[in-house]
Amino acid sequence: MEQHKGKxxxxxxxALGLAVAAAVGYGVGSVKAQESPADGVTKDRIDWGLLMDxxxxxxxxxxxxxxxxxxxxxxxNEGGGIFGRKVNVLAEDNRxxxxxxxxxxxxxVGQTPVIAISGMGTxxxxxxxxxxxxxxxxxxVGTYTSTSAxxxxxxxxxxxxxxxxxxMAQAGVGYLAEKTGAKAPKVVTVAIESAGGKEYxxxxxxxxxxxxxxxxxxxxxxxxxxxxxxxxxLMAAKPDFITIYxxxxxxxxxxxxxGQYGAKIPAFGITYLGAPQIFKAIGPEAGANxxxxxxxxxxxxxxxAGNAEMSAYADKVGRGAMKEDINYVAGxxxxxxxxxxxxxxxxxxxxxKLVETLSKGFTVDSKGLAAPFTxxxxxNTGPVVFKMFGYDYATNxxxxxxxxxxxxxxxx
Amino acid sequence: xxxxxxxxPTATARPGVRPGxxxxxxxxxxxxxxxxxxxxxxxxxxxxxxxSNMQLLNLGLTQINLMLISMLGALxxxxxxxxxxxxxxxxxxxxxxxxxxxAVTGTQLGWPFPLVLVAAGVAGxxxxxxxxxPSLRVRGLYFVLSTMAVHYMVTFGxxxxxxxVFDVVGIPFATPSLFGFExxxxxxxxxxxxxxxxxxxxxxxxxxxSREGRAMLAMRDHERAAVAAGVDVRVLRIKAFxxxxxxxxxxxxxxxxxxSNATAETFGINFAxxxxxxxxxxxxxxxxxxxxxxxxxxxxxxxxxGMASEIGPMPGLLGSLLTEHRAQFVQLIFGVxxxxxxxxxxxxxxxxxxxxxxxxxxxxxx
Numbered sequence: 001m002e003q004h005k006g007k008x009x010x011x012x013x014x015a016l017g018l019a020v021a022a023a024v025g026y027g028v029g030s031v032k033a034q035e036s037p038a039d040g041v042t043k044d045r046i047d048w049g050l051l052m053d054x055x056x057x058x059x060x061x062x063x064x065x066x067x068x069x070x071x072x073x074x075x076x077n078e079g080g081g082i083f084g085r086k087v088n089v090l091a092e093d094n095r096x097x098x099x100x101x102x103x104x105x106x107x108x109v110g111q112t113p114v115i116a117i118s119g120m121g122t123x124x125x126x127x128x129x130x131x132x133x134x135x136x137x138x139x140x141v142g143t144y145t146s147t148s149a150x151x152x153x154x155x156x157x158x159x160x161x162x163x164x165x166x167x168m169a170q171a172g173v174g175y176l177a178e179k180t181g182a183k184a185p186k187v188v189t190v191a192i193e194s195a196g197g198k199e200y201x202x203x204x205x206x207x208x209x210x211x212x213x214x215x216x217x218x219x220x221x222x223x224x225x226x227x228x229x230x231x232x233x234l235m236a237a238k239p240d241f242i243t244i245y246x247x248x249x250x251x252x253x254x255x256x257x258x259g260q261y262g263a264k265i266p267a268f269g270i271t272y273l274g275a276p277q278i279f280k281a282i283g284p285e286a287g288a289n290x291x292x293x294x295x296x297x298x299x300x301x302x303x304x305a306g307n308a309e310m311s312a313y314a315d316k317v318g319r320g321a322m323k324e325d326i327n328y329v330a331g332x333x334x335x336x337x338x339x340x341x342x343x344x345x346x347x348x349x350x351x352x353k354l355v356e357t358l359s360k361g362f363t364v365d366s367k368g369l370a371a372p373f374t375x376x377x378x379x380n381t382g383p384v385v386f387k388m389f390g391y392d393y394a395t396n397x398x399x400x401x402x403x404x405x406x407x408x409x410x411x412x
Numbered sequence: 413x414x415x416x417x418x419x420x421p422t423a424t425a426r427p428g429v430r431p432g433x434x435x436x437x438x439x440x441x442x443x444x445x446x447x448x449x450x451x452x453x454x455x456x457x458x459x460x461x462x463x464s465n466m467q468l469l470n471l472g473l474t475q476i477n478l479m480l481i482s483m484l485g486a487l488x489x490x491x492x493x494x495x496x497x498x499x500x501x502x503x504x505x506x507x508x509x510x511x512x513x514x515a516v517t518g519t520q521l522g523w524p525f526p527l528v529l530v531a532a533g534v535a536g537x538x539x540x541x542x543x544x545x546p547s548l549r550v551r552g553l554y555f556v557l558s559t560m561a562v563h564y565m566v567t568f569g570x571x572x573x574x575x576x577v578f579d580v581v582g583i584p585f586a587t588p589s590l591f592g593f594e595x596x597x598x599x600x601x602x603x604x605x606x607x608x609x610x611x612x613x614x615x616x617x618x619x620x621x622s623r624e625g626r627a628m629l630a631m632r633d634h635e636r637a638a639v640a641a642g643v644d645v646r647v648l649r650i651k652a653f654x655x656x657x658x659x660x661x662x663x664x665x666x667x668x669x670x671x672s673n674a675t676a677e678t679f680g681i682n683f684a685x686x687x688x689x690x691x692x693x694x695x696x697x698x699x700x701x702x703x704x705x706x707x708x709x710x711x712x713x714x715x716x717x718g719m720a721s722e723i724g725p726m727p728g729l730l731g732s733l734l735t736e737h738r739a740q741f742v743q744l745i746f747g748v749x750x751x752x753x754x755x756x757x758x759x760x761x762x763x764x765x766x767x768x769x770x771x772x773x774x775x776x777x778x
Contacts (some may be wrong), residue, residue, distance in 0.1 A: 054739035094738030128673035198580035
């Protein structure tokens, strides 16, 4: 009986505690309720949304992009913000899941409203959300991946913020065809099964076709742990070179497996696969055959003002290890793009004003982290000039093959 | 008035006694609340008083709609696992079957949406009945493995279908129309989905109270005794699989239409496992448990995420977790909560509620 009374007392206390917590929460919420205007702008703050995979299968690259964006905004805020307002980054985790993406998108549009959204790293979700975005009021400023469903035809609601697949394919294929001396190159695309992977391969096939060559697609799963059957298929195709689309693991598995079979086929990964851990994981032997094509310069790879500024800030906030990751650089550059857009919108920004400003066109100068890129009312492609990068295992730094200008001929 | 709601459970449970006024009032309030949810979550205000995101628990209507679709999946799996005692990890396959049937009949053939749902249900039911066939020969973990094999066979079929007929981008689903009523807004979807969940719950509840439902529960509790009592357990197993997967098929079609695009990746093994998690959290064998489990599974991470973002700047490790690693932190807290729940409420939340009820019941009796 006593024991029963004791339990009862505990239950009563728990219920009382919950009631008090709920009341306090409600009260706190009431205060905050006044601070959520429709466009995500208050007198001292601008809310900017990010929609990326931060705990799912592609989080290894996408969460680093988020860090780059957040760090640039921290730097802006330390410098006084934009017209005195701090930029508050609301990063939503979509876990590479279309349903979660839909929920998070709705949240950033209506629940915790933001002035604009960056990222959107899940291509399948981009396809699903494209009609809603195009017909909506929240611009997507700086996409992490670009699908034609979202970015074509050109709309004032969408601005690509990453190296385009088409230009990646053109520059990469052009450079390696020239380097290997292949007249009509045979190329294999190793790609994860995704909307973006198929689109990228189509661009590779187009670029190879222009040179009179052929391209073959070999698909792998994003969560694959072993791709031996695909590697055997790849080797049977005897390609002049390979291009890889996917996550870090896709490159690692491909290059390691090729190394185990003693195959020395030149390969280049898409920009997202420009991470030092990939080169470290595959080692110098396989790494000698692996490069990546990028419209961004990794931290420490050159002495440009933008690179020095980003590297110094990353070191300052304890993210020095990330600065070499191309995803970090890309996030940082999109941060510059977002800040530039807000600056141009003026001291009283709204979603409509931001869209109006963006649609007139603007240029992003990252001070050397990428070749300057311009948006116009008829072209929202974003960065289009590329370079091939490899890894110098002696200095543990990335090395560029030539200058951005050398590659302009491939993407004309 | 209050005495009516706190009346003895034995009195309310007594057969032939009419429900008390308190229960009727509660029912009316519950219906009113459910009808008010879309307005509340769309306007983010209650009777003109604006509410903050946290007061609304960081929830949106899309989330509620996806939760309602998951409730259909959880209800059907609980019917199979909790009530019929057949453990299956092939539920994503039945969802995928429904989505595929919807793609063929809806996207390709242009059938009306109600017929598409019927087709999805039939396809799910047929595949489910076939998936249940091994249960006639194998038991336990062997049977679980057979349902896993079904999962991979169906998702492979989905992938092939998607690649051959559509594209790697996915299968598109147009905005559906129900008797001339276009489901173009989350609010419209909400009412359709809510009606389907209520109908499914009510249908399964009645099925479980029927002669066959009781036989199924007997089969779950003591198969040999059920056989001795004249129950044909082979037929019952196939029927349970067929009904459960038919509901999952319909849910799969709704899921694909709601997202407007579906890929084979959508229906991975994690998708199947989440339904098992839902019914364990809610309470295995209880239809109400399936509803509660789905709600907790779908909504709790969002509530935790909202709270984490409301806390504001914090020093040290906690600050770093809340700002730079919030996504992982939310997953961690959610995981810990689920483990704590499983330790202290092995019968799920419904079991926990029963324990509380018994505790307070004994007090009132004392």
